[in-house]
Amino acid sequence: xxxxxxxxxxxxxxxxxxxxxxxxxxxxxxxxxxxxxxxxxxxxxxxxxxxxxxxxxxxxxxxxxxxxxxxxxxxxxxxxxxxxxxxxxxxxxxxxxxxxxxxxxxxxxxxxxxxxxxxxxxxxxxxxxxxxxxxxxxxxxxxxxxxxxxxxxxxxxxxxxxxxxxxxxxxxxxxxxxxxxxxxxxxxxxxxxxxxxxxxxxxxxxxxxxxxxxxxxxxxxxxxxxxxxxxxxxxxxxxxxxxxxxxxxxxxxxxxxxxxxxxxxxxxxxxxxxxxxxxxxxxxxxxxxxxxxxxxxxxxxxxx
Ligand SMILES: NC(=O)C1=CN([C@@H]2O[C@H](COP(=O)(O)OP(=O)(O)OC[C@H]3O[C@@H](n4cnc5c(N)ncnc54)[C@H](OP(=O)(O)O)[C@@H]3O)[C@@H](O)[C@H]2O)C=CC1
Ligand SMILES: CC(C)(CO)C(=O)C(=O)O
Numbered sequence: 001x002x003x004x005x006x007x008x009x010x011x012x013x014x015x016x017x018x019x020x021x022x023x024x025x026x027x028x029x030x031x032x033x034x035x036x037x038x039x040x041x042x043x044x045x046x047x048x049x050x051x052x053x054x055x056x057x058x059x060x061x062x063x064x065x066x067x068x069x070x071x072x073x074x075x076x077x078x079x080x081x082x083x084x085x086x087x088x089x090x091x092x093x094x095x096x097x098x099x100x101x102x103x104x105x106x107x108x109x110x111x112x113x114x115x116x117x118x119x120x121x122x123x124x125x126x127x128x129x130x131x132x133x134x135x136x137x138x139x140x141x142x143x144x145x146x147x148x149x150x151x152x153x154x155x156x157x158x159x160x161x162x163x164x165x166x167x168x169x170x171x172x173x174x175x176x177x178x179x180x181x182x183x184x185x186x187x188x189x190x191x192x193x194x195x196x197x198x199x200x201x202x203x204x205x206x207x208x209x210x211x212x213x214x215x216x217x218x219x220x221x222x223x224x225x226x227x228x229x230x231x232x233x234x235x236x237x238x239x240x241x242x243x244x245x246x247x248x249x250x251x252x253x254x255x256x257x258x259x260x261x262x263x264x265x266x267x268x269x270x271x272x273x274x275x276x277x278x279x280x281x282x283x284x285x286x287x288x289x290x291x292x293x294x295x296x297x298x299x300x301x302x303x304x
Contacts, residue, residue, distance in 0.1 A: 001155075003069040003163035006031045007090045009083045010074030011048065011059060013131035013256065014100055014124055017138055018072065018169060019057050020050045025168035032068075033059040036086040049135040067092025070163060073099040073110070076256075077268040080106055084113050091118075096156050098146060100124045102188050102256075103271030104181050107149065116151025120160060121177045123184045128253055132263070143170040147177030182227040182234050187242040189272045190220035192257035193293040196267065197300070200258065203251025206243070217243070218289040219273075226276050229283035257297075264304045269297040 006022060008015045011033045022031045035044055040061035048055040071090050075083040080101065091097070097119045099106040111119045127142030144164060148157050157173055164171040174180045194205055194215040205212045220239050227234040260267045273287075273294040280287040 001069070001094060001159060003096070003159050004030065005068045006070045006072060006163070006167075007034045007065065007068045007087070008032070008072045008074055009034050009087050009090075010076075010079070011035065012074060012076070013129040013136055014127075015072070015074035016048065016050055016055060016131065016136045017127055017129050017141060018074070018100070018124070018144075020055065021141055021169050022167040023057050026166060028056050028058065030167070031057055033057060034062055034065050034086060034090060035059060036082060037061045037063050046134055051137055055136075062086045062089055065089040067095055069095065070160065071095060071097045073097070073101060073106070075101065076260075076266070077101060077103060077106070077271040078266040080109055084109065094118075096120070096160060098122050098144075098160060100144065101271070102184065102192075102268060103275060104178075104185050105271060105275060111149070111151070116149050117153040118156060119149060120146045120152055120157055121149050121181060122146035123181050125184060128250060130253070130259070132259070141170065143172065145172050145174050145177070145180050147174040147180075149177075178232050179234065182223075182230070182232040183238045183242065185272070185275070186220045186223040186227065186234055186239065187245075188255070188257075188268075189223040189276055189290065190216040190242075191246055192255040193219060193269070193272055193290075193297060195254050195258035196261050197293055197296045199261065201252055201254045202246050202249040206247050206251075215289060215293070216246075219293060222280070222285070222287040222290050223276050225285055226279050226283065226287065229285055230279060261300065267297055267301060269294060269301075273297070 008019050044059045068090050071087050107121050124144050128140045129138040198212050200212045205216050224234045257267050273290040276290045
């Protein structure tokens with residue numbers, strides 16, 4: 001069934017970026033932002049700018065929402081439980097769901113609540129989004145990679161693929177989506193956490209003589225070992241490619257978790273080292289760098 005109407009839950013960097021591209025290609029009636037009623041009352045009417053222009057997409061409270069063809073989740077990890085409640089009125093019998101959160105656990109949470117039959121596994125990457133003070137800027141819109149879980153009903157991936165084509169969002173359907181999301185988790189575990197703890201940037205974390213670089217690679221290598229223990233064949237080549245990718249980014253830029261430190265917002269530490277530590281314990285794998293990063297991030301958060 002062709003997807004015509006989309007709701008985005010999470011009017012932040014990723015949601016605004018993809019929402020803007022959808023609205024440019026399909027018009028503002030094709031997409032809406034939905035917020036829980038309390039958040040809507042607090043900030044629903046706030047002006048939001050995208051690359052210097054007011055965002056033309058409407059925002060509605062959950063109490064006014066009705067089922068849509070596709071829900072795109074773009075909250076951060078700590079907001080996921082609330083967002084699952086917020087999206088309830090958006091989910092009808094034929095609604096499909098795509099979660100663009102980093103980490104490897106959000107789809108499990110979505111599927112526990114709404115079922116695997118309508119849910120795909122996905123990530124978004126490659127953008128240079130900076131969202132500070134209600135203003136999003138980006139020059140690279142990035143892309144979405146997604147694929148079917150074992151329980152995803154036939155046709156769901158194809159419908160979303162067709163929609164993203166029409167919506168002008170760069171995307172690819174992955175045969176082995178678990179490999180893709182674990183490779184991305186490995187990257188986030190290294191770069192997001194290291195830049196958060198050291199106040200670093202893509203430039204400083206890639207300096208081969210520095211302590212940040214040693215933290216980056218050590219944390220990624222632990223994530224790689226845990227991925228393999230989980231049956232996902234993430235390789236040293238994948239690790240090297242991810243580090244090379246970081247070298248192509250603006251040296252002054254920083255990952256989302258480093259922006260969380262500046263904005264003093266709850267971080268996704270549970271989704272990153274929290275996940276690695278929990279799974280490492282199950283498999284008897286030692287992950288000292290992730291334990292250290294976890295403790296540092298929690299201490300920084302506790303001081304806010
Ligand atoms: N930023 C980036 O460049 C990238 C981010 N990602 C991942 O994408 C995800 C989203 O990140 P990002 O866009 O940066 O996050 P942001 O914090 O910029 O945006 C999340 C938004 O969700 C809102 N929100 C939280 N709970 C609800 C709810 N119940 N209903 C409606 N809105 C809600 C938040 O509102 P409030 O501020 O009021 O809490 C916030 O506006 C994360 O998992 C991140 O790791 C992936 C690739 C790149
Ligand atoms: C890959 C990276 C570091 C930038 O897109 C990211 O996922 C993030 O900032 O959370």
